[in-house]
Amino acid sequence: MTEQAGVPPEIAQWFEGRGWRVRRHQAEMLAAADEGRHALLVADTGAGKTLAGFLPTLAAFCPSRLGGAIPVDGLHTLYVSPLKALAHDVQRNLLTPVEEIGLPVRIETRSGDTPSDRKARQRARPPHVLLTTPESLSLLLSYPEAPELFSTLRRVVIDEVHAFATGKRGDLLALSLARLQALAPGMQRAALSATLADPDSYRDWLAPWGDIDSVALVEGEPGADPDVSILLPRDERIPWSGHAATWAIDQLYEKIRAHRTTLVFTNTRFLAEYIFQCLWDANEDKLSIGIHHGSLSKEARRKVEGAMARGELRALVCTASLDLGIDWGDIDLVVQMGAPKGSSRLLQRIGRANHRLDSPSEAVLVPGNRFEFFEAFAAQEAVREGRRDGEGFRPGGLDVLAQHVMACACSGPFREEDVLSEVRSTQAYAWVDETIFARVLDFVATGGYALRSYDRFRRIVKERDGTWRLTHPEHAARHRLNAGIIVDAEMLDVRFRNGRSLGKVEEGFGASLEPGDTFRFAGMDLEVESLKDLDLVVRAAKRSATIPSYMGQRMPISTHLADRVREMLADRAGWARFPDDVREWLEVQDWRSHLPAPGRLLVESFPHRGLAYTTYYTFEGWPANQSLGMLVTRRMEDRGLGPLGFVATDYALSIWGLEPVEDPAALLSPDILTHEFVDWVQQSYLLRRAFREVAVISGLVERQQPGKRKSGRQVTFSTDLIYDVLRKYEPDHLLLEAAWADARSRMTDVARVADVLDRAAREIDHIRLDRISPLSVPVLSMIGRENLPSGAADDELLHEAESLASLAMRVDPVLEDQFRRSPG
Incomplete structure (x- = not known):
């Protein structure tokens, strides 16, 4: 690839030195940025999406583009991801081209896990590239220094946009993007995904003021078709009921032994713990098998992520905590335990294997029961056809809008018409008129008619000049302590007496335990010593334990897969594809x-x-x-x-x-x-x-x-x-x-x-x-x-x-x- 194609020679040479080529979609993302357009990239996993999103940033710091000038200090690019683990993974992978090309780019991450002193330093002296989450970005915008901090911003890259754009986290991010656009009018937006059923709806979400034509749609080069199979019991008799698919443990262990690294996905945190323990019970060879889910402590998650990055694990049992974008090239098998629930989710998980565009990803679906077999079969066909599904967009939440208004007030006094204009520039809140926005302001200012007599609900006030400001500076500190979109079930910290944290369990589960009770968590049998405030103090148990049940929200089967299953059931000629016991089940049903x-x-x-x-x-x-x-x-x-x-x-x-x-x-x-x-x-x-x-x-x-x-x-x-x-x-x-x-x-x-x-x-x-x-x-x-x-x-x-x-x-x-x- 030459400079005439728009790619700086420094970057082209780096690609050539690694035996790679700049792919078409990567060059098109750079071209869209050079033309001043926003862009949505839809490309298969392993296509170099993240690098494509960052290519305009790397190009801006290349000597050939700087022309001898010194790079402008300050924040240049924001990278927003739905997962903290993904941000840390991207930082590791992005540092490689920066260091090997020799670009003067400083890259840092910012999330809820970032120490407070580093957060303060980032506001005062920001890096060139900041990797963060929607919640942390919203909090950054709530500080008085936000206008100066973001004045140099040139680019926002939103990774795995399908994972949160249609929900409340997407509402919050859309409002933050509108605020950023007001602070840095020349800012370009880019979004990346491998699994979009309707790209135009995401272009509409990404575009300011609904100007969909300002967003270029870049489609990636096609990759190798994934190799997806369905694991059946050796006697081919699929269970009638159940969801854990524990019948498959011995066969699953054989596959782990036969592969370099296997990623085993489950749909709930409980099942992750349960399958992990079942695999350990079958682990005669003492293989290195780990576990990863959102309730584990930050230290436990980071330890496992590091071990995977170094290729030290043979298998990792996980949940949606590792659905997205993690680039571990040594994974050569992905297993889905239980129903896949949607073709896009399955494609995303399959993409964790090999993570190379030209190599087929190998995946195995393990149904827990007969209906899950049909769902797995339907998902297998959808993947083969490249059909995707996903949630549609809905009007933005008023609760999220209220949180954003409070963040604006924490940053400094604002005029009602200015913030309303920003809000209406988003697809999520284009429906908000002056009357609705006035209700939101009244709520933030007083709590509403029934609560206005309580001082603690009086957070902002309108001055005579028409500007809104905080009633007291302490409201800013309280906002930053409590702001966020994810409202999980209340959790208890699980820790040893010496203070070492293992993670969290739901309060309802923890409160049901008494001293001496045992449970299994983080792969260990634990005995309860005491429950103090929000700490569940434990020690290693000397006997086998029961297992906590995580009552997280259930993922329903997608409409797309449900329609396919109905079609399969009605297609009698196609029943020959099914195992004998499943076919007989349908035949007797049809008869009776x-x-x-x-x-x-x-x-x-x-x-x-x-x-x-x-x-x-x-x-x-x-x-x-x-x-x-x-x-x-x-x-x-x-x-x-x-x-x-x-x-x-x-x-x-x-x-x-x-x-x-x-x-x-x-x-x-x-x-x-x-x-x-x-x-x-x-x-x-x-x-x-x-x-x-x-x-x-x-x-x-x-x-x-x-x-x-x-x-x-x-x-x-x-x-x-x-x-x-x-x-x-x-x-x-x-x-x-x-x-x-x-x-x-x-x-x-x-x-x-x-x-x-x-x-x-x-x-x-x-x-x-x-x-x-x-x-x-x-x-x-x-x-x-x-x-x-x-x-x-x-x-x-x-x-x-x-x-x-x-x-x-x-x-x-x-x-x-x-x-x-x-x-x-």
Whole structure:
């Protein structure tokens, strides 16, 4: 690559010295920057996306471009990533070309883990390149020196943009970008991703003032197709139920032995701990196997990351904490334990293997049960076809906007019209008008009508000249202590008596333990010594332990994969691709009942153990099915059907009661979302939980105070008290509106509930049976076990599933010959 193509000779020579070439998309990212355009790069993992994003920055510091001038001191480029681990990894990899080319570029990271003295020094004497997260960037903007700090900014690079742009972290980043653009009008924006289903929607999000034409779309060179296989039991009999896939441990260990380095992904922190322990139990060769998830201490995570970078581990069991961008070239196998949930997520995880564009990544999917087998099969096909999925964009959250307004006030006095103009320049908040913004300002200034008599909610005030300022400097310090978007379940520090921290467990779990109880965490058996404030003091246990269950949010199956699974079930000619026991399962289901079909809703009713059961095959994900279960049982109660309970999975909802459901369509009429839904959400814990989160994000309730942190119980007590006051005296309060938006979209997945109702209104296949159907076995086997930790309950699940299956799969002797002779 020559300078005539736009690449400085210093960079071209560095590529040539490594036996590489500047790829087309890397040169196009540089060309877009030279033309003064923003850019969105969509390229496969291993295509050198991060280097492409930084190429304009490196070029700006090349002697051939400086023309003998000294580089301008100050912050030149911001790199924003969703993960602290990714920022540290990028720093390691970015230092290599900087040092080998000899560029005068200083690179540093900044996150919640950065020491306070270094943060202060970065504000006073910033590096040329700062690697950070959306939350840390927002906090930087809250300091009075922000205008001077960012005045030299020329470029912002947003890595793995798909991971957070559609959520509240994306709202916060969009507002920060607008603020940065006002402070540095010439700033260029660049975003990078390997897994975007709709690039234009992300161009719209990235562009200031919705000017999508100002954002160049750069598509990467295609890479080698990944090698994705599905691991089956040796007898090819896939379990009916369960999620941990512990049947595969011996086979998984064999694959670890046969590869250099294996990355084993799980969908929850609990499963990471559980699978890690299972692998250690099978580890006859004493291979180096590590564990990584978000609850482990910073020191533990860094230690594992360093060991992986040095090639010292043979396997690493992890969660989404390592989904994104980590460049460890020695990984030659990625394993997904359990359902992949989405093709984009799977592609992202597969990309951790080899991390080279020209080499195929090897991945193995390990389904925990039969429905997960279909999901894995659908994901395998989607990857083969290059089809991606992902969440859509929604209006920005008012709680996030309130936090941003407070950050602006902490930086210095501001004029209402100036900040509103910045806010409206974003895609997330283009809908905000003067009236809505005035409500946000009033909330930040007084807490709202019902709370304005309390001094502690008076944070900003409007002066006679029309500017807004802080009522007291201490509000700035309190804001910086509490600002952030991620509102996790309250956690307890797990530490030894000498102070050494192991990480965190949920407060609800820790509070249930007493001295002498044992549990397993960070790969160790621990015994509780005491619970002091927010510290769970432990020592090494002398006996085997139980395992903590992390109650994190469930990832639902994507709409894309759900549609593919329905199509697979309806495609009888394609059943030949499946193992014999799965094919027989579908054949008996088809013989005795129906199979779910695209565009239709299958509902089965049957007696079982003296009760009336109804199973709805929605394929809309656990949150939507859970919400539908709550709504339908309320209607059944009103109609005298005596509902007794329900159980939900990603694929189906099963409800049992005293009386049979004769007309499921009446239970699924669309008006359920205008009447029962509103009543249910208002009376359930959902709205309170949503309010707790928006109250914390907006700054109404503070978790952190100087020298101490409120417990989860204290935060919940405060938010519940305020919630009751607002519901009674100010039902149209800004935060109640924000909580409603969260409850509808995120917690209840009401859009996917509406999809079920829409299908029900068009066509229902209601099948009445004399006993349980084969397809309902996986969901019914979950009854009474759904709240138990995955893995710990798997033995029970398998036993119950086999018992139910023997009943469901039995074909009456008189009909058996006809069944065996039937087509398919």
